[in-house]
Amino acid sequence: MDNANRKKLLKFQQNEITEYRVYSTLASIEKDENNRKVLLSIANEEIKHYHILKKYTGVTPKPNRWRIFKYYWLARILGITFAIKRMESSEQNAHNNYAGYTGYADLTELAEAEEKHEKELISLIQExxxxxxxxxxxxxxxxxxxxxxxxxxxxxxxxxxxxxxxxxxxxxxxxxxxxxxxxxxxxxxxxxxxxxxxxxxxxxxxxxxxxxxxxxxxxxxxxxxxxxxxxxxxxxxxxxxxxxxxxxxxxxxxxxxxxxxxxxxxxxxxxxxxxxxxxxxxxxxxxx
Structure with missing residues (x-):
């Protein structure tokens, strides 16, 4: 994989670890047991994707602390559903870009998992x-x-x-x-x-x-x-x-x-x- 693609995957990798931290943080403050399980399940998906990307980048990027702070307070003020849907629809979300790496089976599977599994899990959250x-x-x-x-x-x-x-x-x-x-x-x-x-x-x-x-x-x-x-x-x-x-x-x-x-x-x-x-x-x- 060339340097240009590796840099893109590094950005995606940082996005995954950031979202893992966001979902983990939201789970820690959620009182509803069902919602907490859903949030932890999504967080586990994010950390799995992070480790898949790490095989290609070979580095350990730090999460974006500003995004973690922003979505934490969005959830506090406007609710968890609004915060996570806003995060998933943001321009920084790289999920749709994984599909472009057709030569890498695990990245193609990752794209399908991101698009399907997370939407299903998010729909289970009740507020x-x-x-x-x-x-x-x-x-x-x-x-x-x-x-x-x-x-x-x-x-x-x-x-x-x-x-x-x-x-x-x-x-x-x-x-x-x-x-x-x-x-x-x-x-x-x-x-x-x-x-x-x-x-x-x-x-x-x-x-x-x-x-x-x-x-x-x-x-x-x-x-x-x-x-x-x-x-x-x-x-x-x-x-x-x-x-x-x-x-x-x-x-x-x-x-x-x-x-x-x-x-x-x-x-x-x-x-x-x-x-x-x-x-x-x-x-x-x-x-x-």
Whole structure:
């Protein structure tokens, strides 16, 4: 094997030992016994691949400590599923490149094992936060669609940023309690589900209230209602992008499709509500 290919394999080898350390570290902090076994099983696969590559490179590279640190804290903050799926999809992941070494049987087998076995193992990991993802989606989606529209309508109807924030806050809290109650009843009526109704309601309500607080904040701190409205729409777009990125990685779905659908829906409702607010103010003659 020439030096160029040996250098590539050395990079792959470092990637394997790094991922071995990541999975081993995550296993050490995982409380669920099933998840811990899955993580240790993947770690064992990584160390096997590392030793296969060592036969060709003849060296012992050190793991990338920054990646270990990064994925450890990603797992702590956003969950193990998100962290490992983000790691497996990163550009530094060399698994797909092994298939190019067709003249080496063990490297070809390694490519097939990486692609198949790890995906199967990762799919076995069960996380509570992902089980309740539907409840979070419900709270976020409803708050974004309903509240971008409501605040846009309030902007022209009320024309006072503090009054808009107050009205929005009261409406938002009432809506959050209503959505949480609906999710509780909906989850309770679903047979065969592992979700707990009270916990599902809490996830929905918290997601709704956090979104409402973020959306009314510009009207509290910015006096100009149109500037506050523009800032609110930017915050809504940021929340949509942030959540859908997390959801797309954790669920292995398309980010662009989900982001586009939610953004178009929220902003369309906001535009219609803005026009309705203007029309109602015009025709009723009420000026606050």
């Amino acid at each position: 509570e936060r992902l089980e309740y993802m539907g409840s979070v989606v419900l709270g976020l989606n409803d708050a974004l669609v309903e509240f971008t529209g409501a605040l846009a309508g309030f902007t022209l109807a009320l024309n006072d940023s503090k009054l808009i924030a107050l009205t929005g806050g009261i409406t938002g809290i009432a809506a959050a309690l209503s959505m949480a109650s609906s999710e509780y009843l909906s989850t309770k009526s679903e047979a065969g589900k592992n979700k707990r109704p009270i916990k599902a309601a809490i996830y929905t309500g918290i997601a709704y209230i956090i979104t409402v607080a973020a959306l009314i904040a510009p009207f509290i701190f910015i006096g100009n209602v149109l500037a506050a409205l523009g800032t609110m729409l930017c915050i809504a777009l940021f929340i949509i992008a942030l959540f859908n990125y997390y959801y797309a990685v954790a669920r292995s779905e398309s980010f662009r499709k989900r982001f586009g659908e939610m953004a178009i829906l929220s902003f369309s409702v906001a535009a219609v509500s803005f026009v309705i607010g203007f029309a109602l103010k015009k025709f009723t003659g009420i000026d606050i």
